[in-house]
Amino acid sequence: MERQKEKPDEAVKEVKEVKEKPERELDGLRKELARLKELKRYRELKEIETKSEELVPETSTEGLPSEEIEARLNKIEDFLTSKMGEIDHKAYEQNAAQIEKELRELELEIVKERGAVTKEVSTYEMILNDYPWLEEKRYIFMYSLPNKKTDLKDYESWKQEWSKVLFDYARYAILHILYLRKTESEKPFSNFEDRKKALEEIAEELVNKEQAEWLSKSKEKLRVYWKSLDNWAEEIYEWAMEISPLEPILVFEIRESNKEFSKLPSEDIVKIFKMLEKEKRGKIIELDDGQISFKIKIE
Known part of the structure; x- marks a missing residue:
């Protein structure tokens, strides 16, 4: 009886997730696009200040202009939006495959253009652009850890703000695992009065928000999920379809791909293979040396 009661709840939860998916993905891409625009503006100002005469790297022409990306996002949103101003889930369900493909393509275009823009901008400069x-000087107090017992409200607010900074630091630096001892020496975290304690508190906040997890009991290694495994799975699948749809994909090929997912922890790659296999998009093949590969299912 217990199990029978659980099933309807799981079904309701699944339906809710399906309904929220298009809104969540559109919102996420709009945020990324807004960051990209800000970053481009920051770089332009930086070039003016330094009077640099260097040309923009050729790779910047590979991505679509941010204005065109925004226009395509608007087109998808207009198609999905009902007269009531809400997402039309029926329209989404009927065209889910095409919409998902378009969203993935737009995400890749944003990544390409951001890569071109950030080529000569340091991680700290990107963070500073988001968090001026x-x-x-008036915010110098943020480098001191508030007293949890006497200033609980300030302490919670401090944790919230700094957890965003640490999360974006990992994302901009394309770091899946943060080694806190090393992070202590990086700006802006090197400015803390008590670097070790402050970073531990901030990291713990990310763990509590389920955006990260500790990989060691000593709390020195932190896995930061600045992109979900679902999204990584989609990117790896699309990449594998492009480079070798007929041959099994080996882990070392992922490592040598020079993509954002190339430095994913091995455990996560195994999880992604299992996720794709569960979705019947291919199967895991065990090799003679104990390693595994993934063979895409061709329809």
């Missing part, structure tokens, strides 16, 4: 208060 990091270098404002």
